[in-house]
Every structure is written in structure tokens, then in C-alpha cells.
Amino acid sequence: MSDATHGDRFVTELSGVAQLRAALHAAPDVAGLIELASEIRRFARSLLAQGIGARALTQLISHLNDLLTERVVQLLAAQHGVDLQHAGWLAFGSEGRSEQTIATDQDNGIVFDSADPERDRPRWLAFGHSVNQALDACGYPLCKGNVMAGNPDCCRTADEWCARFDDWMEHGAPSDLLKASIYFDFRALAGRRDLVQRMRDRVTQRAPRLPRFIKQMADNALRNQAPLNWLGRIESEPAFERATLDLKFHGATIFVDAARLYALAHGIAHTGTRERFEALIPVLGVHSQESEAWIGGFDVLQSLRLRVQMAREPGAPGNPNLIELARLNDIDLRMLKESLRVARRLQQRMGLDYQR
Numbered sequence: 234m235s236d237a238t239h240g241d242r243f244v245t246e247l248s249g250v251a252q253l254r255a256a257l258h259a260a261p262d263v264a265g266l267i268e269l270a271s272e273i274r275r276f277a278r279s280l281l282a283q284g285i286g287a288r289a290l291t292q293l294i295s296h297l298n299d300l301l302t303e304r305v306v307q308l309l310a311a312q313h314g315v316d317l318q319h320a321g322w323l324a325f326g327s328e329g330r331s332e333q334t335i336a337t338d339q340d341n342g343i344v345f346d347s348a349d350p351e352r353d354r355p356r357w358l359a360f361g362h363s364v365n366q367a368l369d370a371c372g373y374p375l376c377k378g379n380v381m382a383g384n385p386d387c388c389r390t391a392d393e394w395c396a397r398f399d400d401w402m403e404h405g406a407p408s409d410l411l412k413a414s415i416y417f418d419f420r421a422l423a424g425r426r427d428l429v430q431r432m433r434d435r436v437t438q439r440a441p442r443l444p445r446f447i448k449q450m451a452d453n454a455l456r457n458q459a460p461l462n463w464l465g466r467i468e469s470e471p472a473f474e475r476a477t478l479d480l481k482f483h484g485a486t487i488f489v490d491a492a493r494l495y496a497l498a499h500g501i502a503h504t505g506t507r508e509r510f511e512a513l514i515p516v517l518g519v520h521s522q523e524s525e526a527w528i529g530g531f532d533v534l535q536s537l538r539l540r541v542q543m544a545r546e547p548g549a550p551g552n553p554n555l556i557e558l559a560r561l562n563d564i565d566l567r568m569l570k571e572s573l574r575v576a577r578r579l580q581q582r583m584g585l586d587y588q589r
Contacts, residue, residue, distance in 0.1 A: 249276055250293065257300040263308060263367045266301055270371035273297045274335060278543050287536035288507065295331040298373070299324075302341075303423045305367050313360040317424035320345035320357060322364075323387075325380055329418035330489070330505045334535070335542040336553035338374040339365060340415055342387035344428045350390050358388050380415065391428045395435045402439055402446045410446075411453050417493060418504045433502055440497040447498045451587035454490035457482065459577035467570060469558055478569075480538045481554035487576040488531040491583055498587075506531055527579055530572035537569065 253269065253276060260266045277294050285293075306322050326340035327333045343361050347353040361382025369375050382388055389397065401413050417436065421429035440446060460468040460483045469476035478484070492509035495501075499516045503509045507528050514524045542553050561569065 250297075253297055254300060257297065257304055260304050260308075263305065263370065266305060266308075266367075267371050270301060270373070273301065274372070277335060281539055281543050287532045287539055290539060291332050291334060291535055294335070295328065295333045298328065298333055298337075299331075299422055301371065302328075302364075302368065305364055305371070306423045309360060309363050309367060313356070313363060315356055315360050319347070319425065321424040321426060321428045322382070322422045323419050323429060324422045325419050326415040327418075328422075329415070329420045331420075332489075332506060332535070334538050336545075339368055339376045340380045341365070341382050341422075342380070342389075342419075343382045344389060344391050344394055344425070344432065346425065346428060347390055350393065354385065354388060358383060358385060361388055378412070391431045394432050398432065398436050399439065402436075402443050405446070405449070407449050407453055410449050414450070414453070414490070414493065417497060420504050436497070437500050437502045441500045447494070448587055450494050450497065451583055454487075454494050455580055455584060455588065457487060457490070459483075459487055459573045459580060461570070461573050461577055465570065465574070467558065467573065476558045477555050478558060479552060479554050480534055480541065480556050484534040484573065484576070485531060485538065487580065488527060488534070491527075491579050494583065494587075526575045530575035533568050533572040537565070 253272065256269055256272075257266070260269060273294070276297075277290060280290055280293070302322070302324075306317070310317050321344045323329075323342040323344060324340070325342065327337060328340055341361075341364075343357050345353065345357050361384075363383075365375060365381045365383045375381065380387060398416075401410060401416075405413065419429070419432065460478065462468050467478060469478055471477070489506050492506040492513075495513050495517065496503060496509040499513065501509060501512045501516070503512050510524050510527045510531075513519070514521055537556060538554055541556050545553060558566065
């Protein structure tokens with residue numbers, strides 16, 4: 234393909250992003266946002282088919298999803314008569330890390346400012362529930378674990394959120410922390426960002442001083458070992474009598490958990506996996522090549538996840554992160570194996586740092 238053709242496509246892609254951004258900002262109602270959500274997924278499929286990298290594509294998907302969610306929050310705040318000068322919308326999990334793929338559900342919450350939380354909470358819960366339902370209608374399924382703003386556990390004042398994080402860090406059992414891990418990836422998406430910053434400052438300052446908490450996070454992260462046997466072959470899972478691998482749980486999650494652990498242990502405020510790894514270079518004293526290998530391995534797994542998800546029919550049942558190993562070409566299979574080797578070396582480092 235000629236340079237001119239590539240240039241034309243690049244200009245078209247930029248134009249498409251700009252048009253989507255403008256449409257999201259101007260959407261008059263949830264019905265319009267439902268149509269735009271479908272357009273985001275179609276646009277993402279087109280970009281992946283043109284060869285855009287996993288890093289750029291997941292960041293773009295997250296950015297457009299942010300704009301859509303922010304607009305839903307704004308529209309429904311007006312309908313419910315709540316003032317976003319008194320609250321912030323929280324994103325957790327992959328949305329908090331700006332690492333969303335096509336198949337993503339909701340992980341969100343509310344932090345609100347109030348002198349009488351029990352009096353004001355019902356209004357914010359009703360608003361949060363309404364936003365959750367609207368996002369579900371837009372194609373972002375309700376969280377099966379109920380990590381959503383319409384749940385009282387996820388609708389708190391800043392003081393209540395800080396107390397909850399303190400309890401997890403100081404008294405949480407390993408099983409509690411396993412469920413709570415995605416909360417530590419939180420970031421502000423709309424409304425009062427200063428309320429969210431208070432929470433981030435609390436976690437960033439407290440976590441490094443709590444070795445028991447860090448040890449428990451490391452133990453949890455190391456339960457999910459890289460799926461390689463002693464011969465270096467991928468330990469696959471049988472699905473319909475075919476060798477498969479869950480690219481999220483047995484792949485990308487290993488890197489996400491490691492980056493979160495080291496960031497918490499060293500007081501790093503970043504929430505994104507790549508940004509955390511980059512910030513850890515001077516802190517851990519690792520060579521840039523090692524950090525680049527962590528980021529590269531993560532990107533390979535994210536790219537394969539996107540390809541699997543794009544190949545599925547929208548809304549199809551089953552695990553959207555399951556890849557059939559026999560369908561990979563030799564190059565992709567070698568890249569997958571090398572990424573898992575990098576994951577195994579990273580876990581060995583975690584074990585030496587926190588399990589001695």
C-alpha cells in the first residue's frame with residue numbers, strides 16, 4: 234500500500250475520532266448515546282482491521298467510553314436534580330486503568346460531599362442506578378459483582394471511601410482483597426475530581442507503610458501463575474475438545490496485578506498498567522529493556538484479546554477472551570509464548586521481593 238493511501242486513512246481516522254467526540258459532547262439524550270455507543274464499536278473494529286496497535290486502540294476506546302459515560306452522567310444528573318459540584322463519578326477496573334477492550338462491563342461508583350450522608354445517599358443512589366441502567370442500554374453490561382454506583386457499597390462520601398480503603402489495607406483478609414483489587418485502580422471520570430484526589434492521596438500514602446497488606450496483595454497475584462509448563466509449552470484449557478487459553482485471566486491480568494502491586498508498594502499514583510511500569514523503572518532500579526518487555530508482553534496479550542473480541546458477533550454468549558491456540562499462526566504463537574515467559578519472570582521477581 235502506498236504512503237499516500239496510508240496518509241489518507243490516517244486523516245480519515247482522525248476525522249472519525251473528531252466527529253465521534255463532537256457527537257458525544259452534543260448528544261441530547263440517552264437514545265442518541267445508544268446509537269453512538271454502537272458507532273464506537275464499529276469504529277474500533279475498523280481501526281483494528283487497519284492494524285492500529287493494542288495500546289493506541291484500548292486508550293482510544295477508553296477515551297470515547299469516558300466521553301459517553303460523562304455525557305450520560307451529565308444528562309441524568311439534570312433529570313434527577315443532583316448537582317455534580319457535590320459529587321464525582323468513579324471508574325474502577327479496566328475503565329479506571331484506561332484499558333478497556335470491546336467486551337467490557339461496568340465498574341463504577343460515586344463519591345459525594347455531604348454533612349449528612351444518610352440523608353443524601355438515597356438521591357445519589359437513585360441517580361447512580363439510573364446511570365447504570367442507561368449504560369447497560371448503551372451496551373456496557375451491568376457488573377455481575379455489583380461494583381456499580383447504584384449499589385450502596387459503591388456510593389459513599391470521601392471520608393467513607395477513605396475509611397473503606399483503610400479497612401481493606403489494614404484489616405482485609407486475602408479473600409477480601411482479591412475481590413477489592415479492582416477498586417485500587419480508581420480514577421475520576423466526571424464531577425468533583427478533588428474528592429477523588431483525596432482518596433488517591435490516602436491510598437498512595439498509606440499502602441507503602443503496610444507490609445502485611447502488600448504481602449497479601451502479592452500472595453493473591455501469585456495464585457494465578459503464568460500458564461507454562463516446565464518445557465515452556467502453554468498449559469491450555471479444554472473447551473469443546475479444543476485447546477484454548479483465557480487471554481485475560483491467564484495472561485493480561487498477570488501484568489495488571491503485578492503493576493498494581495508494585496505501584497501500591499512504592500506509592501505510585503498512576504492507575505494504568507503501562508504508566509505504572511514506566512514509573513517503576515527508577516524505583517525498582519530495573520533496566521528500561523526489562524520494563525519495555527513487561528509493557529510489550531502486556532500489549533501482545535491485549536492485541537490478541539481485541540482480535541478475538543472483534544471476531545465475535547456482538548453480544549455472543551461465552552467467554553470473549555478465550556482463544557483457540559490451533560488458530561494462531563506461528564508468529565502469533567511464538568509472541569504469545571514469549572509474553573507468557575515475560576509474565577513468568579515478572580512473577581518470579583514478585584516472589585523474591587514479597588514472599589521471602
